[in-house]
Amino acid sequence: MAAIAFIASTGAVRMRPLRIAVALGCVALCACDDGRSKGEAPSSDAVRVEDKTPGAWLRRDEADPAVWLASKEQGRAATPDDARVATLKKALARADFSFLETERMVANRTAQLAEMLAREGMSEDYATIIEELAAVVDAKKGKATYGELCGYYFSLRRGGASRAETLRILKERFGPSEQ
Numbered sequence: 001m002a003a004i005a006f007i008a009s010t011g012a013v014r015m016r017p018l019r020i021a022v023a024l025g026c027v028a029l030c031a032c033d034d035g036r037s038k039g040e041a042p043s044s045d046a047v048r049v050e051d052k053t054p055g056a057w058l059r060r061d062e063a064d065p066a067v068w069l070a071s072k073e074q075g076r077a078a079t080p081d082d083a084r085v086a087t088l089k090k091a092l093a094r095a096d097f098s099f100l101e102t103e104r105m106v107a108n109r110t111a112q113l114a115e116m117l118a119r120e121g122m123s124e125d126y127a128t129i130i131e132e133l134a135a136v137v138d139a140k141k142g143k144a145t146y147g148e149l150c151g152y153y154f155s156l157r158r159g160g161a162s163r164a165e166t167l168r169i170l171k172e173r174f175g176p177s178e179q
Contacts, residue, residue: 065088065107066085066092066103066107067079067080068107069107069110070082070084073088073125088127088130091128091130091131092106094130094134095133095146098144099143100143100144100146101145109146109147110126110129110130111126112150113129113154114126114129116154117154117157122157124163133146133153133170135167135171136170136175137175138177141177149170149174152169152170153170
């Protein structure tokens, strides 16, 4: 009985109806829906804004990596029959023999590296980046990690090394061993 008297004297009993009302209000708000039936996707006009520029990253099965990369490089939507796409397809095919990553990952790393270089005032051709990094790898040693080479490449270039000097250093590290 003393406990009930204490609760009544502290006002806890008066607060309980307010707490219950707030809790029921929250439950009611959570139960509201947006007018769609269960399993129905949100309408595209309400959720999606049409954007013709490529995203920051190429997601799985989003687009052909060469088309996406050409679009990133050119700053406009590329089509599969663009000459630049053909050049990038050849570079990505070359990369497949040298690197562990998929074409999608090579495309993402290339775009990332090119953007980082551009921020440092160094504009480099995407296909050339891929082909030159692939050329430093010794296939007899096995495939290399493209992301790792991109990291080294950026660090050396940012540190003041020329493209030729950077590629020479990378070839010493990842290229054929002198026997």
